[in-house]
Amino acid sequence: xxxxxxxxxxxxxxxxxxxxxxxxxxxxxxxxxxxxxxxxxxxxxxxxxxxxxxxxxxxxxxxxxxxxxxx
Amino acid sequence: xxxxxxxxxxxxxxxxxxxxxxxxxxxxxxxxxxxxxxxxxxxxxxxxxxxxxxxxxxxxxxxxxxxxxxxxxxxxxxxxxxxxxxxxxxxxxxxxxxxxxxxxxxxxxxxxxxxxxxxxxxxxxxxxxxxxxxxxxxxxxxxxxxxx
Numbered sequence: 465x466x467x468x469x470x471x472x473x474x475x476x477x478x479x480x481x482x483x484x485x486x487x488x489x490x491x492x493x494x495x496x497x498x499x500x501x502x503x504x505x506x507x508x509x510x511x512x513x514x515x516x517x518x519x520x521x522x523x524x525x526x527x528x529x530x531x532x533x534x535x
Numbered sequence: 536x537x538x539x540x541x542x543x544x545x546x547x548x549x550x551x552x553x554x555x556x557x558x559x560x561x562x563x564x565x566x567x568x569x570x571x572x573x574x575x576x577x578x579x580x581x582x583x584x585x586x587x588x589x590x591x592x593x594x595x596x597x598x599x600x601x602x603x604x605x606x607x608x609x610x611x612x613x614x615x616x617x618x619x620x621x622x623x624x625x626x627x628x629x630x631x632x633x634x635x636x637x638x639x640x641x642x643x644x645x646x647x648x649x650x651x652x653x654x655x656x657x658x659x660x661x662x663x664x665x666x667x668x669x670x671x672x673x674x675x676x677x678x679x680x681x682x683x
Contacts, residue, residue, distance in 0.1 A: 465676065466630040467618075467651055468659055468667045472674045473607070476644050478635020479679040481571055482610065485634075486679060496679045511659070515666050522672050 465515070539581055547646065551586035554653030556619035558589050559626065563596045563603060563613040571636045575612040578637055588653055590625065610634060614645070618652040639682030 466474035479486040479494060489498045497505040499518045509517065537544065562579055564572040579591045594602050596611045606615045606628065613634050620627040629652045637645040651657055659667070 465659070465667055467657065468664055469670045469674075470630070471670050471672060472667070472676065473630040473632070475632045475634055475675070475677045476637075476641060476648075477677050477679045478571075478633075478637075478641055479681050481635040485677075489677065489679065491679045494680045498677045498679070500673075500675055511663055512666075515663055518676065519666070519670060519674065522674055523666065523669055 465518075537581060538577060544581075544585060547582075547585050550646065550650060550655070551588065551653070553655040554586065554588045554650060556588065556654045557623075557625035558649050558653045559617040560589070560591045560649075561594055561602075561606065561615040561617060562591055563594045563606075563608045563611050563615070565596045565611050569611055572612045574636045574638065575614075578642065579614070582649070589649065606632070608632070612636060616648055616652045619654070636682070640680055641682060644680070 466472040477485055479491050479496075485491075489496070489501075490504070493506055495506075495508055497503075497514075497518060499505075500521065503518060503521060505514065505517050508514075539547070560579060560582070562575065564576065566572075576593075582589045583591055596603055596608070596613075603609070606613075608615065613632060614637065616629045616631045616633075617625050618627050618629050619625055629648075631648050631652065633641065633645055633648075635641065647658075657664075
């Protein structure tokens with residue numbers, strides 16, 4: 465995702481080596497994703513669901529704008 | 536002695552052959568008091584031998600504070616992946632970072648990131664790309680994992 469958009473920076477963090485970060489972000493299981501220190505996603509999700517959740521605060525709601533009007 | 540079995544090396548060579556551009560791994564490390572740095576170096580040292588497109592550059596985290604700040608690296612071991620820029624040199628920041636030893640699952644994630652930055656196909660769908668294109672504010676994502 466970072467590679468696809470220059471506004472996005474991605475860190476892969478080894479949780480056991482950095483217990484301070486694991487504590488700060490309440491990492492109780494893995495994978496856990498934290499976006500802009502506010503959005504937390506625990507576990508793996510399908511790609512579209514992951515993007516929708518991860519970017520919920522920076523993007524308008526998914527779906528509606530892309531849908532073609534019916535009729 | 537290699538950390539990787541011959542069959543694993545062969546598989547990685549095959550994957551790296553799909554790359555179309557160079558990738559430089561900026562490896563932030565320190566010489567004292569960082570056992571994971573030693574392990575990370577052993578892992579990264581395996582990679583350039585498997586592809587001429589992969590280079591590893593060590594950055595002294597203690598002495599080269601400017602570079603650490605430039606790449607927003609505040610702890611070690613850390614790896615920043617750089618890809619090809621317009622002139623062909625591998626100095627364009629991919630904004631993909633690895634913090635901690637890239638072993639186990641993280642090793643596979645690192646390999647996938649190298650392939651991506653090196654021009655092998657992205658795993659994003661066209662729909663995902665379209666969504667991501669709309670992001671116009673800074674976003675920092677941290678993905679926590681463990682080696683096993």
